[in-house]
Amino acid sequence: MGDSSWLLQSLVFLGAAVLAVPIARLLGLGAVIGYLAAGLLIGPWGLQLVTDAGAILRFAEFGVVLMLFLVGLELDPKRLWQLRGPIFGWGSVQLAGSTALLAAIGVALGLDWRVALVAGLALAQSSTAIALATLAERNLMPTTGGRSILSVSLFQDIGGIAILTLLPLLAVQAAPGARPGWQTALIALGMVLAIVFGGRLLLRPALRWIARSETPEIFTAASLLLVVATAALMQAAGLSMALGAFLAGVLLAESEFRRQLETDLAPFKGLLLGLFFIAVGMSIDFAVVLAAPLAMAAAVLGFVAVKALLMVAMAWRMKIPLAERPVFVVMLAQGGEFGFVVLQAAGSSALLPAATGSFLLAVITISMLMTPLLMLVVDRLVAPRLARGAAPPMAEIDEAQDAPILILGFGRYGQIVARLINACGLAATVLDHDAEQVASVRRFGWPAFYGDATRLDLLRIAGAADARVIVVAIDDVAQSLAVVDLVKQHFPQATLVVRARNTTHWYGLHQRGVEHIERETLDAALMSGRSVLELMGWERHAARQQALRFRRHSIELMQAMAPHQGDEKRLISIARQGRQELEELWSREREERRRTRARRGEGFGAEAPAPPAPPDRAGG
Numbered sequence: 001m002g003d004s005s006w007l008l009q010s011l012v013f014l015g016a017a018v019l020a021v022p023i024a025r026l027l028g029l030g031a032v033i034g035y036l037a038a039g040l041l042i043g044p045w046g047l048q049l050v051t052d053a054g055a056i057l058r059f060a061e062f063g064v065v066l067m068l069f070l071v072g073l074e075l076d077p078k079r080l081w082q083l084r085g086p087i088f089g090w091g092s093v094q095l096a097g098s099t100a101l102l103a104a105i106g107v108a109l110g111l112d113w114r115v116a117l118v119a120g121l122a123l124a125q126s127s128t129a130i131a132l133a134t135l136a137e138r139n140l141m142p143t144t145g146g147r148s149i150l151s152v153s154l155f156q157d158i159g160g161i162a163i164l165t166l167l168p169l170l171a172v173q174a175a176p177g178a179r180p181g182w183q184t185a186l187i188a189l190g191m192v193l194a195i196v197f198g199g200r201l202l203l204r205p206a207l208r209w210i211a212r213s214e215t216p217e218i219f220t221a222a223s224l225l226l227v228v229a230t231a232a233l234m235q236a237a238g239l240s241m242a243l244g245a246f247l248a249g250v251l252l253a254e255s256e257f258r259r260q261l262e263t264d265l266a267p268f269k270g271l272l273l274g275l276f277f278i279a280v281g282m283s284i285d286f287a288v289v290l291a292a293p294l295a296m297a298a299a300v301l302g303f304v305a306v307k308a309l310l311m312v313a314m315a316w317r318m319k320i321p322l323a324e325r326p327v328f329v330v331m332l333a334q335g336g337e338f339g340f341v342v343l344q345a346a347g348s349s350a351l352l353p354a355a356t357g358s359f360l361l362a363v364i365t366i367s368m369l370m371t372p373l374l375m376l377v378v379d380r381l382v383a384p385r386l387a388r389g390a391a392p393p394m395a396e397i398d399e400a401q402d403a404p405i406l407i408l409g410f411g412r413y414g415q416i417v418a419r420l421i422n423a424c425g426l427a428a429t430v431l432d433h434d435a436e437q438v439a440s441v442r443r444f445g446w447p448a449f450y451g452d453a454t455r456l457d458l459l460r461i462a463g464a465a466d467a468r469v470i471v472v473a474i475d476d477v478a479q480s481l482a483v484v485d486l487v488k489q490h491f492p493q494a495t496l497v498v499r500a501r502n503t504t505h506w507y508g509l510h511q512r513g514v515e516h517i518e519r520e521t522l523d524a525a526l527m528s529g530r531s532v533l534e535l536m537g538w539e540r541h542a543a544r545q546q547a548l549r550f551r552r553h554s555i556e557l558m559q560a561m562a563p564h565q566g567d568e569k570r571l572i573s574i575a576r577q578g579r580q581e582l583e584e585l586w587s588r589e590r591e592e593r594r595r596t597r598a599r600r601g602e603g604f605g606a607e608a609p610a611p612p613a614p615p616d617r618a619g620g
Contacts, residue, residue, distance in 0.1 A: 012049045016042050017274055031137065033372040035274050039281020050282060065231045069245035069265065086148060090318060091155020094332060097310050098124035102303055114170050115353075118346045119360055121163050123303050125336035127368050128153045129276055134331065134375065145315075145324030149331050156338060157246065167346055191233060195247050203252060220264040227265070276337075280368055288362045299363045300370070308333040321436075326378040334371045335364030397449035401429040401463035406494070407471045408432075408453040408483060410441060413499050413520055414473035418446070428471075431462050453483050456490060464491045472498040477505045484512055526551055 016038035024034030042049040099120040106116030131149050132141075140146040203226070210222045227245050234244030252261065289296050311329040320328055343361055346352045352360075405421060405428035407414050414430070421428050430448040432438050438450045451458040453474065464470060470487055474480040480498065487496060497516040500506040509517050526547045533543035 009050055012042055013278060035277030036281040036369050039278040043282030045286045065227060065241045065245045069227050069249040086151035087155050090314060091152045093314060094152045095124055095156060095159050098307050101306050114351055118351050122339040122342040122360055123335055125156055125339040126153060126332045127334055127336040129337060130368060130371050131331040143324055145320050145328045148318055148320055148328055152332055163342060170351055195230060195244055223261050223264045280365060284365045285358060285362050288358050300366050304333050304367055326382045330371060330374045330378055335367040339364045397451040397458055397461050400461055402466055403427040403429040403463055404468045406462055406464055406467040407473060409473035410437060410448050411475060417471055417473060429462050454479055456486055467494045470494045470496055477501055481508050484509060484514060
């Protein structure tokens with residue numbers, strides 16, 4: 001039986017997940033509760049089909065590592081730098097504030113200040129796995145609250161370096177073989193720098209070399225190897241594996257392999273995250289719970305309430321929309337998986353008695369188990385009341401419209417289109433999913449309607465079935481492409497005019513057969529280029545003509561490159577050839593004008609058009 005134990009355990013885990021998760025979703029409880037319930041059912045305090053929850057949990061934590069790697073892929077260094085305020089500002093407020101409040105309560109209850117501080121550090125952590133899984137399940141990541149939760153969670157992983165460095169310094173008697181705190185800090189810093197600089201110098205060339213083999217399964221293996229190796233390096237230094245994976249993801253966020261990595265790793269992330277939640281459900285030690293049930297209930301409710309109060313204050317100061325605050329509070333008021341690491345390190349440093357560590361471990365686990373249940377309360381009791389209280393003065397579009405033009409998305413881009421159309425005497429129906437934006441533009445007299453353009457029923461009400469032209473000016477690239485798919489499938493009579501945020505978006509639209517695509521920054525950049533030419537002595541008409549010619553050249557070059565997406569060598573070759581051809585053409589024209597002026601005896605004016613820029617790869 002020993003040789004087949006792994007097969008039996010696989011059968012148990014997969015069977016429990018396949019049964020529990022669909023039932024939980026059918027009852028409206030969500031996938032996370034299904035996994036946790038499956039863990040309770042098969043664990044040591046259930047049917048005892050699996051008894052070593054700790055070993056499973058250590059393996060399943062790799063799901064969290066993969067998730068943080070994929071989150072890093074979505075945050076290129078520029079976006080990460082833009083989030084530095086929320087990450088280091090509000091993230092430090094959450095971690096330091098929660099630790100201070102919980103440690104103070106521990107001291108007031110008679111605990112030694114070291115024990116109280118360690119307990120505060122462990123309980124101050126939140127579950128990145130549950131938070132990000134919930135945000136992804138509800139499509140809340142793009143919201144203000146979702147970005148705020150991500151920022152605070154990232155700081156917790158970054159702060160883990162300082163916490164693990166601090167623990168040995170708190171120990172009255174250092175554990176055998178323990179490193180000095182300063183040495184741990186130096187190793188941590190060195191490991192982070194090695195990942196950052198090694199990633200920039202080695203990762204992309206290595207992935208390009210592997211991609212040349214044109215063997216998909218080897219690239220998948222290389223993707224897993226990359227994450228495993230990064231996690232192993234961080235673990236060897238005694239640091240957060242998830243933080244290392246996140247850094248590796250950020251370094252590859254701007255690479256040409258981003259989408260392929262996401263595609264290859266997403267299935268593994270989903271399975272391992274499910275295993276992680278099952279292991280959390282299995283790891284609840286009911287012996288500790290039953291030994292002091294009232295103390296356990298008081299500890300869980302007390303620490304969640306204290307953190308929740310701090311989160312409420314933070315949400316108010318961060319100006320998170322009222323309807324998004326309950327999710328922000330619940331996601332950050334729970335305990336987290338890094339709390340397990342803190343308690344384990346504290347036990348190794350002889351900072352915590354074994355009984356206290358087991359008690360705190362159970363507190364954290366129960367709080368994680370409570371989180372999906374609290375989200376149910378939020379969904380069914382709190383959110384409807386907040387939605388009514390914060391409801392915009394308009395309802396979702398419910399009256400059929402018949403304007404020949406439909407504009408989807410009414411931000412800065414959509415407003416300019418609408419103003420031009422309106423000034424020319426043409427009628428248009430405007431639909432936007434941001435209630436605050438709709439309320440704002442209505443105050444200026446625009447008859448905008450509130451609704452989600454990715455919903456087929458609302459598109460029909462807005463008049464898409466009779467519209468001659470549908471303008472898609474939606475910010476989010478994925479939603480924009482989804483709307484285009486809907487329109488092409490259900491409203492083929494309408495001509496699509498679509499705003500592209502960047503070249504990746506442009507290619508996605510081009511592949512869908514959209515003919516009228518405009519990159520949002522192209523014309524603004526060309527206007528600036530015209531101004532530069534005029535300031536350098538060009539006549540206004542000549543500068544305008546050159547800008548228009550360059551615009552045509554840029555569009556033609558994009559169309560020539562479109563069939564070769566994924567073939568980097570071919571794309572580079574086409575881009576260089578196009579740039580060279582344009583430079584040579586304009587150089588010959590300049591030389592011809594000089595000769596003509598020389599024959600006429602004219603002077604030479606200041607005219608030296610700058611060489612055309614290469615096509616943008618990420619923006620504009």
